[in-house]
Amino acid sequence: MSNNGIISFSGGCFIAETATTVGKKERQGPMNGWFDASEEDEYFGQSTFEQAESEMVHRNLQLLFTKANLQEDTVGAVLGGDLVNQCTGTSFGITGHKIPFIGLYGACSTIAEGLLLGASLVSGGLLPSAVALASSHFCTAERQYRFPPEYGNQRPPTAQNTVTGAGAFLLTHEDTGVRVSDGVLGMIVDGGITDANNMGAAMAPAAADTILRYFDHSGRSLADFDAIVTGDLGQEGLELTDELLQKCGLDIAPKHMDCGVLIYDAKKQDMHAGGSGCGCLASVLGGYFYRRLRRGELKRILAIGTGALLSANSALQKLSIPSVAHAVCIENVCNTQ
Amino acid sequence: MSNNGIISFSGGCFIAETATTVGKKERQGPMNGWFDASEEDEYFGQSTFEQAESEMVHRNLQLLFTKANLQEDTVGAVLGGDLVNQCTGTSFGITGHKIPFIGLYGACSTIAEGLLLGASLVSGGLLPSAVALASSHFCTAERQYRFPPEYGNQRPPTAQNTVTGAGAFLLTHEDTGVRVSDGVLGMIVDGGITDANNMGAAMAPAAADTILRYFDHSGRSLADFDAIVTGDLGQEGLELTDELLQKCGLDIAPKHMDCGVLIYDAKKQDMHAGGSGCGCLASVLGGYFYRRLRRGELKRILAIGTGALLSANSALQKLSIPSVAHAVCIENVCNTQ
Numbered sequence: 001m002s003n004n005g006i007i008s009f010s011g012g013c014f015i016a017e018t019a020t021t022v023g024k025k026e027r028q029g030p031m032n033g034w035f036d037a038s039e040e041d042e043y044f045g046q047s048t049f050e051q052a053e054s055e056m057v058h059r060n061l062q063l064l065f066t067k068a069n070l071q072e073d074t075v076g077a078v079l080g081g082d083l084v085n086q087c088t089g090t091s092f093g094i095t096g097h098k099i100p101f102i103g104l105y106g107a108c109s110t111i112a113e114g115l116l117l118g119a120s121l122v123s124g125g126l127l128p129s130a131v132a133l134a135s136s137h138f139c140t141a142e143r144q145y146r147f148p149p150e151y152g153n154q155r156p157p158t159a160q161n162t163v164t165g166a167g168a169f170l171l172t173h174e175d176t177g178v179r180v181s182d183g184v185l186g187m188i189v190d191g192g193i194t195d196a197n198n199m200g201a202a203m204a205p206a207a208a209d210t211i212l213r214y215f216d217h218s219g220r221s222l223a224d225f226d227a228i229v230t231g232d233l234g235q236e237g238l239e240l241t242d243e244l245l246q247k248c249g250l251d252i253a254p255k256h257m258d259c260g261v262l263i264y265d266a267k268k269q270d271m272h273a274g275g276s277g278c279g280c281l282a283s284v285l286g287g288y289f290y291r292r293l294r295r296g297e298l299k300r301i302l303a304i305g306t307g308a309l310l311s312a313n314s315a316l317q318k319l320s321i322p323s324v325a326h327a328v329c330i331e332n333v334c335n336t337q
Numbered sequence: 338m339s340n341n342g343i344i345s346f347s348g349g350c351f352i353a354e355t356a357t358t359v360g361k362k363e364r365q366g367p368m369n370g371w372f373d374a375s376e377e378d379e380y381f382g383q384s385t386f387e388q389a390e391s392e393m394v395h396r397n398l399q400l401l402f403t404k405a406n407l408q409e410d411t412v413g414a415v416l417g418g419d420l421v422n423q424c425t426g427t428s429f430g431i432t433g434h435k436i437p438f439i440g441l442y443g444a445c446s447t448i449a450e451g452l453l454l455g456a457s458l459v460s461g462g463l464l465p466s467a468v469a470l471a472s473s474h475f476c477t478a479e480r481q482y483r484f485p486p487e488y489g490n491q492r493p494p495t496a497q498n499t500v501t502g503a504g505a506f507l508l509t510h511e512d513t514g515v516r517v518s519d520g521v522l523g524m525i526v527d528g529g530i531t532d533a534n535n536m537g538a539a540m541a542p543a544a545a546d547t548i549l550r551y552f553d554h555s556g557r558s559l560a561d562f563d564a565i566v567t568g569d570l571g572q573e574g575l576e577l578t579d580e581l582l583q584k585c586g587l588d589i590a591p592k593h594m595d596c597g598v599l600i601y602d603a604k605k606q607d608m609h610a611g612g613s614g615c616g617c618l619a620s621v622l623g624g625y626f627y628r629r630l631r632r633g634e635l636k637r638i639l640a641i642g643t644g645a646l647l648s649a650n651s652a653l654q655k656l657s658i659p660s661v662a663h664a665v666c667i668e669n670v671c672n673t674q
Contacts, residue, residue, distance in 0.1 A: 003410055005437040007463055048654055073340055077522055085422045086648035087442045091525060095659040100342035100522030102450060103646075103661070105424045105442040113439060117454065124461020126344055185414055185437030188428060309440075311423035317385055322432040324440070 004217040005185040005210075007116060009123035014176040015169055015330070016129075018286035019064035021056055023138065023164030026275075026283065029264040034287035035165075036063055042139055042164065050084055050092070053137035057082070057093025060166040064131065068170050073098055075170075076127030079114040081105050082135045082278050083162075085144060089135055099131075108203075108232050109186060110134040111167060111282040112305025112326035118171045119180040119328070128173065135166035136277030145196065145312055158198040160234045160260060160276035167282025169290075175333075178293050183328035184214040188309065190322040196315040199276055200237025203306040206323035207233060208244035210304060214327050215250060226298045228252045229289060231281030231305040232260035234273035259284035281305050293332050300331035341554040342522040342547075344453060346460035351513040352506055352667070353466075355623035356401035358393055360475065360501030363612075363620065366601045371624035372502075373400055379476055379501065386476035387421055387429070394419070394430025394472045397503040401468065405507050410435055412507075413464030416451040418442050419472045419615050420499075422481065426472055436468075445540075445569050446523060447471040448504060448619040449642025449663035455508045456517040456665070465510065472503035473614030482533065482649055495535040497571045497597060497613035504619025506627075512670075515630050520665035521551040525646065527659040533652040536613055537574025540643040543660035544570060545581035547641060551664050552587060563635045565589045566626060568618030568642040569597035571610035596621035618642050630669050637668035 020035045027038035037059070044052040044059075057080075065072050078097070081104040082089035094101050106113040114132030121127040139149050141162035147153045171180065191205035207230055215222060222228075233241055238261060242253045259281050260274035285303050292298045306325040314321075357372045364375035374396070381389040381396075394417075402409050415434070418441040419426035431438050443450040451469030458464040476486050478499035484490045508517065528542035544567055552559060559565075570578055575595040582589055596618050597611035622640050629635045643662040651658075 003412055003414070003436055005414070009463075011461070050648075050650055050654070051656075075340055077340070077342070081442055083423075084648070085650060086420075086444065086646065088646065088648045088651050091646040091659055091661075092651070092656070095525045095527050098524055099340055101525050101661055102454065102522065103442040103444075103644075105418055105440040107423065107440075117439065120458055120461060120463045124348070124457060124463055126346075126457045126461055185439065187435055188432045188438050190432050307440075309423065309425065309428040311387075311421070311425045313387055313422060314425050314429070317387070319388075319429070322428055324428075324438055 004213055006217045007185060008182040009119045009180055011123035011125055012173055013119040013123040013171055013180045014174060015178045016172045016176045017064060017068040017170045018290045019060050019067055019168045020283040020287040021060040021166045022283050026163055026165050026263060029269060031263050031284055031288055034291060035283060049137060049139035050088060053084060053089035053135055053140050054092035056166050057090055057135045060168050064168040064170055075099050075131055076129045077102050078131045079104055079118050080133035081110045084140050106324060107307030107309055108276060108278050109305035109307030109324055109326050110278045112303060112328050115169060115180060115328045116183045116326055122171050122173055130171045131168055133168035134278035134282040136162050136279035138162045138164045141277055155272055156197050157272050158200060158236045159272045160199055160274050161271045162277035163263060163275045163280040165279030165283035167286035169286060177332060177334040179331050179333045181329045181331055182218060184210055186210050186324040186326045188322045188324050190320055192320045194318060194320050196310060199308045200234040200273055201240055202308045202321035203233055203323040204237045204240035204244060206325040207241045207304055207306045210325035210327050211245060212248055222252060225255060225300050225302055227301045228256045229301050229303045230258045232276040233258045233306060234260040236273045293330060296332050303328050303330060341550055343554045344522060345519040346456045346517055348460035348462055349510055350456035350460040350508055350517045351511060352515045353509045353513045354401060354405040354507045355627045356397050356404055356505045357620040357624040358397040358503045359620050363500060363502055363600060366606060368600050368621055368625055371628060372620060386474060387425060390421060390426035390472055390474040390477050391429035393503050394427055397505050401505045401507055412436050412468055413466045414439050415468045416441055416455050417470035418447045421477050443661060444644030444646055445613060445615050446642035446644030446661055446663050447615045449640060449665050452506060452517060452665045453520045453663055459508050459510055467508045468505055470505035471615040471619040473499050473616035475499045475501045478614055492609055493534050494609050495537060495573045496609045497536055497611055498608045499614035500600060500612045500617040502616030502620035504623035506623060514669060514671040516668050516670045518666045518668055519555060521547055523547050523661040523663045525659045525661050527657055529657045531655060531657050533647060536645045537571040537610055538577055539645045539658040540570055540660040541574045541577035541581060543662040544578045544641055544643045547662035547664050548582060549585055549587060559589060562592060562637050562639055564638045565593045566638050566640045567595045569613040570595045570643060571597040573610045630667060633669050640665050640667060
């Protein structure tokens with residue numbers, strides 16, 4: 001058996017509820033109206049940016065439990081992570097919640113990784129339920145990877161803006177009508193890009209590898225999908241991914257939507273190539289796409305989280321940026337739709 | 338159903354092989370003879386400490402495949418992580434291997450987290466096999482969390498020495514005689530410790546919480562175990578954990594062994610409270626304990642990985658150190674033993 005990475009949730013795993021919380025710039029963008037909550041204050045009432053991100057994670061998890069009318073001590077586990085060093089955005093946000101915690105690091109692929117693992121645990125009968133979550137915050141990411149936000153450095157056109165946002169998904173065995181059906185685990189691909197201001201180009205080869213592997217081995221074809229949704233390739237990465245796939249005979253362009261492109265009005269909001277960060281796919285998938293799937297306006301999507309596995313150190317050491325992309329198929333399985 | 342975190346691998350998951358690679362100081366310690374490979378050069382022939390850690394991860398994974406006589410493209414997935422910012426120790430080490438990759442962050446609990454998730458995927462029938470791995474390197478950790486190694490700062494008696502080491506475990510469905518039977522997922526516990534030079538005290542409450550939960554809900558008692566093996570509490574954390582559990586009526590002291598205490602001769606090697614780091618449990622469990630289980634000298638152990646979820650930033654911001662501990666039961670199930 002070769003490791004094509006396909007993973008199938010034949011035991012059954014469904015999304016029962018989602019919760020999304022974003023910052024001010026995200027609320028001002030075209031996705032406004034699809035998020036559950038937003039916060040004007042970039043500090044979220046805390047004294048540091050890192051604590052702000054943790055507060056957002058905490059609030060968003062609370063919101064999920066409120067929306068789902070659920071006691072947190074019935075949840076099997078929370079699986080999640082973020083971009084902050086040692087993933088303290090998530091761990092400090094979860095502290096105080098009495099729920100088993102599985103920490104993930106997949107950079108901006110984290111929510112897709114969490115959905116695949118959470119669905120594995122639920123579908124395999126190992127846990128009764130699970131929450132997958134991910135977050136990012138513009139100010140924690142910017143000062144960690146690039147410059148202090150106060151410095152106001154110039155950014156090239158390929159640069160993306162880290163989304164301030166969090167998304168959480170409640171996964172259960174119970175048939176809720178929106179199913180996590182299968183997916184494909186990503187392999188690390190290094191296209192040789194060393195420019196930390198061009199994440200789209202760094203992640204495109206991993207996205208293309210994963211999408212190609214999915215359609216080669218899952219038994220599904222592009223025609224089965226209403227949308228191919230990448231997480232945060234941005235405009236540059238979206239075009240490169242489509243180009244790479246076209247060379248392999250797969251034209252996803254007419255169905256390809258990227259959350260990094262969707263979340264901001266790039267020109268009006270001066271967002272260069274678009275949004276990025278773990279919270280980008282987590283909030284847009286949990287808001288816009290989940291709701292449209294729930295309503296039956298979309299029947300089936302393939303959501304691909306793409307993660308650039310660099311650190312500030314690896315960039316300073318002039319190493320190239322290996323990337324990984326995980327894909328998850330989510331579909332509306334209501335007979336009435 | 339309440340979330341006590343117990344997870345049972347009733348579908349079957351076994352350890353087929355392990356591989357361990359350590360540095361010079363670890364080879365000079367009392368565990369020498371139980372590791373597969375060691376390296377005198379702290380740079381592992383590379384030009385930076387971070388690349389050294391990645392080289393160690395890469396070599397150790399190769400070693401696992403060689404020992405198991407396995408083609409890497411048959412492996413379902415690699416699950417793993419380390420302490421380096423954005424887990425580049427692992428991701429750069431895996432780059433070039435064509436295996437699906439699931440990145441984890443659980444600080445020093447990572448190998449226990451990886452074994453629990455890997456066993457879930459294999460036992461639940463989602464993947465045919467999986468590799469769980471974790472690593473740490475003294476020089477990457479020291480300069481990231483505390484001071485540049487060249488600075489030669491003084492360390493208090495409660496300080497631990499980050500182990501330079503890597504451990505990898507191959508998990509399969511096939512009955513190999515050494516079984517991963519069940520375990521318990523950790524919850525985050527914050528005991529209010531803020532001293533980044535006293536990880537043992539920070540992690541002890543999480544270790545105690547997890548061990549107590551395991552014996553309260555797993556259906557197994559302390560008498561069923563030959564050893565309770567913690568990962569890197571060190572001397573301070575070992576004593577504190579035993580004390581906390583004694584107050585709850587559970588006396589694990591006679592069976593409690595800590596890999597951080599075992600890996601160095603603390604006095605002769607001037608190692609203060611002992612070893613720490615993701616590679617500590619990974620290398621000692623994969624070397625000493627796995628081999629003794631394989632030979633039938635140990636029948637059943639409970640291995641507990643304990644992770645202090647701090648970052649250099651959170652320590653500078655004077656926040657307390659939340660911790661998590663995951664436990665996994667490994668047993669020899671050969672009838673002939």
